[in-house]
Amino acid sequence: MGSSTSHLSKELLTEYQELTFLTKQEILLAHKRFSDLLPQESRNMEDSLRVRVSTEQILTLPELKANPFRERICRVFSTAPERDSLSFEDFLDLFSVFSDAATPEIKSHYAFRIFDFDDDGTLNKEDLKQLVNCLTGEGQDTQLSTTEMKQLIENILEESDIDRDGTINLSEFQHVISRSPDFTSSFKIVL
Amino acid sequence: MLQRPKARLFGTGIQSYFTFLRFLMVLNLLTFLLTSSLVLLPLAWLHSPEPGPALNTSYHCPTSREPQPDLSRIHLHLWDVFTGRALSNTYLFYGSYRMGPESDSQYSVRLAYLLSPLTCLLLCFCGTVRRMVKGLLHKRLLSRDYRPRLSSKVFVSWDFCIRSREAATIKQHSISNEFKIELQEEQRTLQMQQQTRKQRARQLLSYVGLNMIIGLLVVGGISAIYWATKFSQNYKDESLSLLLQYMSPGVISLVNNLGPLLFGFLVQLENYPPNTEINLTLFWCVVLKLSSLGMFLFSLRQQAVLCSGRSDHSSCEPHGYNQCDQCWENSVGQELYKLSIFDFFLMLAFAFLITLPRRLLVDHLSGQFWVWLGREEFLVPKNVLDIVAGQTITWMGLFYCPLLPLLTSIFIFFTFYVKKYTLLRNCRPSPRLFQASSATFFFQLVLLLGLLVASVPLLYVISSIPSSVNCGLFSNYSAPWQVVPEAMALRLSPSAQKVFYYFGSNTFWYPILILLSLTLTVCLSQSGANKRAIKGLRRQLLWQVREKWHLVEDLSRLLQESGGSDSWGPESPSSRSSRPRSFCPGFPCPGSPRSRSFMDPGK
Numbered sequence: 112m113g114s115s116t117s118h119l120s121k122e123l124l125t126e127y128q129e130l131t132f133l134t135k136q137e138i139l140l141a142h143k144r145f146s147d148l149l150p151q152e153s154r155n156m157e158d159s160l161r162v163r164v165s166t167e168q169i170l171t172l173p174e175l176k177a178n179p180f181r182e183r184i185c186r187v188f189s190t191a192p193e194r195d196s197l198s199f200e201d202f203l204d205l206f207s208v209f210s211d212a213a214t215p216e217i218k219s220h221y222a223f224r225i226f227d228f229d230d231d232g233t234l235n236k237e238d239l240k241q242l243v244n245c246l247t248g249e250g251q252d253t254q255l256s257t258t259e260m261k262q263l264i265e266n267i268l269e270e271s272d273i274d275r276d277g278t279i280n281l282s283e284f285q286h287v288i289s290r291s292p293d294f295t296s297s298f299k300i301v302l
Numbered sequence: 303m304l305q306r307p308k309a310r311l312f313g314t315g316i317q318s319y320f321t322f323l324r325f326l327m328v329l330n331l332l333t334f335l336l337t338s339s340l341v342l343l344p345l346a347w348l349h350s351p352e353p354g355p356a357l358n359t360s361y362h363c364p365t366s367r368e369p370q371p372d373l374s375r376i377h378l379h380l381w382d383v384f385t386g387r388a389l390s391n392t393y394l395f396y397g398s399y400r401m402g403p404e405s406d407s408q409y410s411v412r413l414a415y416l417l418s419p420l421t422c423l424l425l426c427f428c429g430t431v432r433r434m435v436k437g438l439l440h441k442r443l444l445s446r447d448y449r450p451r452l453s454s455k456v457f458v459s460w461d462f463c464i465r466s467r468e469a470a471t472i473k474q475h476s477i478s479n480e481f482k483i484e485l486q487e488e489q490r491t492l493q494m495q496q497q498t499r500k501q502r503a504r505q506l507l508s509y510v511g512l513n514m515i516i517g518l519l520v521v522g523g524i525s526a527i528y529w530a531t532k533f534s535q536n537y538k539d540e541s542l543s544l545l546l547q548y549m550s551p552g553v554i555s556l557v558n559n560l561g562p563l564l565f566g567f568l569v570q571l572e573n574y575p576p577n578t579e580i581n582l583t584l585f586w587c588v589v590l591k592l593s594s595l596g597m598f599l600f601s602l603r604q605q606a607v608l609c610s611g612r613s614d615h616s617s618c619e620p621h622g623y624n625q626c627d628q629c630w631e632n633s634v635g636q637e638l639y640k641l642s643i644f645d646f647f648l649m650l651a652f653a654f655l656i657t658l659p660r661r662l663l664v665d666h667l668s669g670q671f672w673v674w675l676g677r678e679e680f681l682v683p684k685n686v687l688d689i690v691a692g693q694t695i696t697w698m699g700l701f702y703c704p705l706l707p708l709l710t711s712i713f714i715f716f717t718f719y720v721k722k723y724t725l726l727r728n729c730r731p732s733p734r735l736f737q738a739s740s741a742t743f744f745f746q747l748v749l750l751l752g753l754l755v756a757s758v759p760l761l762y763v764i765s766s767i768p769s770s771v772n773c774g775l776f777s778n779y780s781a782p783w784q785v786v787p788e789a790m791a792l793r794l795s796p797s798a799q800k801v802f803y804y805f806g807s808n809t810f811w812y813p814i815l816i817l818l819s820l821t822l823t824v825c826l827s828q829s830g831a832n833k834r835a836i837k838g839l840r841r842q843l844l845w846q847v848r849e850k851w852h853l854v855e856d857l858s859r860l861l862q863e864s865g866g867s868d869s870w871g872p873e874s875p876s877s878r879s880s881r882p883r884s885f886c887p888g889f890p891c892p893g894s895p896r897s898r899s900f901m902d903p904g905k
Binding site: 267 | 452456459461464471474477481851
């Protein structure tokens with residue numbers, strides 16, 4: 112690694128620190144981890160800020176490997192037209208939202224987007240079904256039966272859908288989240 | 303110094319257990335600091351007489367039969383340390399504090415000694431209540447309307463910090479279990495609502511019967527403790543055998559370990575929903591634990607009180623209590639000290655002699671039995687109850703054994719690391735998740751109950767029971783509380799005394815009580831009004847949304863009629879068709895440029 116690769120410039124670092132919830136050390140660590148995913152020839156400073164890393168590579172990170180929502184996370188934070196690759200700034204965004212310092216509003220906003228599997232802006236029954244399947248896993252013995260799933264989704268809608276339109280929108284989601292004090296501590300990924 | 307263990311495998315509920323341990327250790331250290339700075343330091347500063355039992359000054363007593371223990375020759379026999387005998391002449395126990403008469407010195411050590419346990423208990427009470435109130439918003443006692451049970455479980459339960467595949471699988475299993483249990487319970491509730499009156503009466507009867515049986519078991523366990531204490535106190539000085547000295551702590555631990563097993567077994571015989579089973583078992587365990595400690599203290603005091611404060615001490619001779627030689631506060635302090643030590647060593651024994659071999663056997667042997675046995679589960683409620691019982695013992699002993707908090711904090715320090723080791727190496731996660739927020743509330747509640755169980759006897763002793771004539775600071779008073787009026791008479795001007803008497807009299811407290819009741823009534827009615835307002839607002843929201851969709855339907859119908867093309871407007875949810883992508887109510891649409899302002903931290 113040449114001298115141009117090791118450190119981000121001070122101005123850039125300060126700018127990133129102001130725009131995200133991360134500290135300087137966390138930004139530097141994120142940059143290092145991002146560069147490790149890049150091919151050898153792009154690991155210099157200018158390229159690392161420009162080049163995108165494909166989702167498959169991001170999914171090899173140990174922090175995301177075991178997460179059932181990993182594909183959704185990559186998709187939500189990606190700014191590429193095909194939503195299949197992340198630039199360094201997307202990467203920083205990801206860890207900023209999942210950091211300790213992020214506010215609960217930001218976290219719940221992004222949690223909503225991650226759980227919205229069909230990207231239509233609300234959580235309908237299909238979204239909830241996929242969400243529950245992610246939570247319970249793929250095994251035969253852990254998956255809920257059809258009746259149980261139906262009962263569960265009806266209960267969720269009964270509890271959270273205040274305006275009774277059959278879907279959960281962002282405000283209703285945030286209302287539910289505000290009643291759970293454990294959310295901020297569980298919606299966290301630390302590098 | 304103390305790091306939180308990375309116990310993500312086991313859930314956030316267990317992390318809160320370790321946080322709770324740390325909180326208790328800090329509490330004990332602060333208590334010790336308060337006591338030592340108020341009592342020990344002034345004693346050392348004022349060059350008071352060396353700690354030791356007072357000489358026989360009362361004319362009731364003949365010269366003592368037993369030789370006084372030589373102060374310079376401390377018993378280094380390990381056994382004496384464990385029974386507290388070796389330390390009975392040190393500042394650890396009540397009996398060795400001595401002080402000249404009140405009028406001699408500026409600083410009243412007696413007052414400090416009396417008030418420091420009370421202050422510590424009051425501060426602990428305030429600290430615990432404050433922590434409880436913080437979690438009050440989210441506790442489970444909220445009604446269904448305000449407590450989205452399943453939704454919050456679905457949206458919040460995944461822990462994004464999990465990194466290993468194995469931990470993820472375990473978490474998925476526990477989440478799936480939890481959903482299934484909740485759904486089962488709901489089915490059960492629906493079924494129960496459809497029962498006939500006769501069936502419901504029968505259910506209620508069996509519920510009451512079960513509780514009565516368990517109550518009888520609890521009473522039986524407690525009486526066993528009473529008799530064991532009485533027995534061991536009777537033969538206290540005669541022999542130093544292991545069995546008799548540690549008999550009462552042994553019986554207490556036996557009762558407290560068998561009890562929950564029995565309760566769990568009995569409760570499972572009836573077919574209750576899982577949450578009810580767990581809550582019932584937990585409730586009776588808490589009752590058993592705290593009442594066994596209360597009964598232990600009560601039987602100790604009965605032995606002591608019956609024999610001191612009586613003019614004819616001949617009736618106490620058979621029991622081994624000679625009024626002139628004995629210091630009943632010391633013996634109570636010694637019993638509590640022994641109980642504390644015993645609990646700690648029992649915890650060590652369980653960790654290293656039961657859990658560790660079990661893990662070794664399960665891992666290295668194969669066979670149906672070992673597979674079925676499995677590693678031990680780390681049960682958070684049981685561990686919390688043990689810790690709270692230890693803390694209750696410490697609080698009970700604040701008056702008799704002022705340095706007990708220091709000992710307890712050392713014990714908690716070692717307990718932290720032993721439990722961490724046991725958890726991470728020898729245990730498996732329990733299939734039932736224990737959420738952090740409800741866990742904290744439960745811990746604080748049980749702690750508060752323990753505080754109550756410890757304070758009531760203390761207040762009773764301080765205000766009514768005469769101390770021994772032979773030892774300690776309060777030997778010349780009818781009750782330790784009498785120091786306070788005397789100190790006030792000595793040090794305060796008459797007008798200041800009048801003010802204090804006013805604060806203690808009825809004319810002050812009755813108006814305060816009336817004021818508090820008024821405030822409570824106002825708060826309750828306000829909360830009722832708020833609930834009604836919330837209901838009304840929810841209805842309004844519903845109507846407004848329905849009205850909105852009604853208008854949209856009207857609009858699209860009108861446009862259809864006027865435009866003639868097929869409808870491009872959105873469909874309302876009642877027509878059950880999917881919404882087109884161009885309408886995303888209340889949400890920045892995907893595909894719109896990602897605005898930087900979202901990432902702006904609070905500008």
